[in-house]
Amino acid sequence: MRSLTLFAVLLVQLVFSGPAVAEQPNIVVILVDDMGYGDAGCYNAESKIPTPNIDSLANQGMRFTDAHAPGPLCHLSRYGLMTGRYPFRATTENWRKRPSIDQGQVTIASLLKDNGYRTAMVGKWHLGFDEQGYDKPLKGGPIDVGFDSYFGIRASTDIPPYFYIRGDKVITPPTKPIQASSSKGWSPIQGAFWREGEIAPDLELKDVLPRFTREAVDVIDSHAKTRLKTGKPTPLMLYLAYPAPHTPWLPAPEFNGKSGASLYGDFANMVDANVGEVLAALEKNGMTDNTMVIFTSDNGPVWYDDDVKKYGHDSSGGLRGMKADAWECGHRMPFIVRWPGTVAAGSVTDQTICFTDLMATFAELVGRELAPAAGPDSFSFLSVLDGTQPKETQVREHLVIASGNQTFTIRRGNWKLINALGSGGFSIPKRVTAKPGEAPGQLYDLGSDLGETNNLYMEYPDVVSRLTQALDRIVQSGSSR
Numbered sequence: 001m002r003s004l005t006l007f008a009v010l011l012v013q014l015v016f017s018g019p020a021v022a023e024q025p026n027i028v029v030i031l032v033d034d035m036g037y038g039d040a041g042c043y044n045a046e047s048k049i050p051t052p053n054i055d056s057l058a059n060q061g062m063r064f065t066d067a068h069a070p071g072p073l074c075h076l077s078r079y080g081l082m083t084g085r086y087p088f089r090a091t092t093e094n095w096r097k098r099p100s101i102d103q104g105q106v107t108i109a110s111l112l113k114d115n116g117y118r119t120a121m122v123g124k125w126h127l128g129f130d131e132q133g134y135d136k137p138l139k140g141g142p143i144d145v146g147f148d149s150y151f152g153i154r155a156s157t158d159i160p161p162y163f164y165i166r167g168d169k170v171i172t173p174p175t176k177p178i179q180a181s182s183s184k185g186w187s188p189i190q191g192a193f194w195r196e197g198e199i200a201p202d203l204e205l206k207d208v209l210p211r212f213t214r215e216a217v218d219v220i221d222s223h224a225k226t227r228l229k230t231g232k233p234t235p236l237m238l239y240l241a242y243p244a245p246h247t248p249w250l251p252a253p254e255f256n257g258k259s260g261a262s263l264y265g266d267f268a269n270m271v272d273a274n275v276g277e278v279l280a281a282l283e284k285n286g287m288t289d290n291t292m293v294i295f296t297s298d299n300g301p302v303w304y305d306d307d308v309k310k311y312g313h314d315s316s317g318g319l320r321g322m323k324a325d326a327w328e329c330g331h332r333m334p335f336i337v338r339w340p341g342t343v344a345a346g347s348v349t350d351q352t353i354c355f356t357d358l359m360a361t362f363a364e365l366v367g368r369e370l371a372p373a374a375g376p377d378s379f380s381f382l383s384v385l386d387g388t389q390p391k392e393t394q395v396r397e398h399l400v401i402a403s404g405n406q407t408f409t410i411r412r413g414n415w416k417l418i419n420a421l422g423s424g425g426f427s428i429p430k431r432v433t434a435k436p437g438e439a440p441g442q443l444y445d446l447g448s449d450l451g452e453t454n455n456l457y458m459e460y461p462d463v464v465s466r467l468t469q470a471l472d473r474i475v476q477s478g479s480s481r
Contacts, residue, residue: 024116024366025339026236026291029358030278031081032271033074033124033156033246036301036329038317039268043334048260048313049268053276054336057295061338062347062385068354069299070377072323072330072403072425074156075100075126077298077355078241082107082127082145084359084375088402089478095128095155099140106374108358109146112237115366118223121147122215123241125165126155134163134173143168147239151215157205157243160197164211174198181248183263190302191263193247206250208243213274216240217281224285236287240278244271247302261313264303292339296355300329302426320452324425326403326418327452343385351384351395352411360481361385376479400474405431410471414447417467443467 038044040051042058070080075095076087083090083105092100101107109119121142129138142150151166161174178199183191194205216238223236244267251258251266255273259265275295282288300323303315321327335353337343359375364382379396383389399411407424410417418424419441421432434440439457443464446452457464474480 024235035297036315044317049265051272057336064335066352067335069331081355084378086377100127117237120149120219121239124243134170137168158194163200172200172202220281296335326424418442
């Protein structure tokens, strides 16, 4: 009789609880720093850098061939990824003095946290804090924009002061002087380059990359243990922002000579090995099958034409330019998504997407509609991942990217318009003044000219006019969604 009563109670609970809700996947976003489109073997068969772990993600997931950072520099890229908003709409250049993300602004972390996720960040922030002294909380950082936990550094490992942060507190203040460093045979911003300043006694620049990996693995391990202990199916969102292979290039001894691209290649190979440790932690804890892993880089590489000639390695993968440029190498990124059971293994898509699109994609994943002010430049590509998006239908109509010197780029389909001459970034010439009768900007058909060698600005005035009008509208409107 007792068993029948218990059965009846369970039956009533089942009937009135409604349909079962599918468990949300864990999400791990791995953002590396300054890795080029042509560094990983899955994007460049001629790469001189072994990247077996990154390649395994592509073999088991989806590789995007037309994915873009929302800006061709570190802080610009990270702002767009976090907020779903183009960075030219904000004052991200003031990150040294104030937080780039406004108080109360929706981020991918706050969105997922509000929808049942445990959120953690490990790595390079580069979006500013309200710094009132090393003995006081660092306000406006990861903990204040949606992350339950944070361990990392304020910016790159070549920008002092150098110190670790846990939560919103400085672990050990930077009290030791550190002299500037450079490497013979490389440009001033390559090799073992860092700036002079102050460093914390408990931090060594060569240890930052592996330290972040250990912290990320600890997050995964502790999450798995907590779920096992409590029985609650809380999903994890981990944002792992590596500060490498950005300078300083500091490969551990076991990676020396492992690539054919000298110091940079060896360091990039070390990055791949660290990615492998994170993937192994997911596998060890039985989390692989229910985890969406996103791998990408924040902007293009610092790799010159002379480096290509010297080492036979093209970090750009055939694209024009380098980091900071309006040309494709500045912002077209490797972008891979592995999500077993949803994303087809070994699949490739040429859909144009931007890091800003993570916001809308995650919102659709958890069944939430974004408020008008949230993710104003974000378009969901969830249908691309599950294979329901028709190939001929674009996720987004336009893509807009701002580089230096008020250089703006707009894409629509294969057409790409740059509203100025020159790279707008690090490549020479940065800016060119048009002579009378010459084209004042650049127009390329990327469908037939991915290397941006043939400027069609003067030949297609109607295309220039349409794209210019769309650019002005998007920049001035405050939203493109």
